[in-house]
Amino acid sequence: xxxxxxxxxxxxxxxxxxxxxxxxxxxxxxxxxxxxxxxxxxxxxxxxxxxxxxxxxxxxxxxxxxxxxxxxxxxxxxxxxxxxxxxxxxxxxxxxxxxxxxxxxxxxxxxxxxxxxxxxxxxxxxxx
Numbered sequence: 001x002x003x004x005x006x007x008x009x010x011x012x013x014x015x016x017x018x019x020x021x022x023x024x025x026x027x028x029x030x031x032x033x034x035x036x037x038x039x040x041x042x043x044x045x046x047x048x049x050x051x052x053x054x055x056x057x058x059x060x061x062x063x064x065x066x067x068x069x070x071x072x073x074x075x076x077x078x079x080x081x082x083x084x085x086x087x088x089x090x091x092x093x094x095x096x097x098x099x100x101x102x103x104x105x106x107x108x109x110x111x112x113x114x115x116x117x118x119x120x121x122x123x124x125x126x127x128x
Contacts, residue, residue: 019079031052033096063089067083095119099114
């Protein structure tokens with residue numbers, strides 16, 4: 001299976017973007033899907049996660065109130081709606097899928113995550 005991200009673009013600050021992550025080739029539905037980002041020279045940062053059975057979500061502190069993660073189960077696709085973009089949101093954005101039963105989606109301060117599958121990333125650049 002694979003995860004394919006799309007929707008990254010170069011935009012001015014305060015604009016909005018929507019990223020998509022399409023999952024294909026998996027024989028089962030993921031229990032969770034998430035978005036991460038990494039800027040050059042910086043630690044990987046957890047952006048958002050959605051637990052697919054319940055639809056519950058969690059967000060990184062830097063994006064709360066601005067970003068929203070949603071899912072379309074029929075399309076096996078997860079979206080990240082990003083509003084009020086700031087220059088500090090500039091990064092490569094990665095989609096991830098599947099957590100072990102006792103896994104953590106993100107450990108702040110360490111960049112740690114137990115997500116198993118990863119996409120190749122899509123670049124978001126926000127100019128100030």
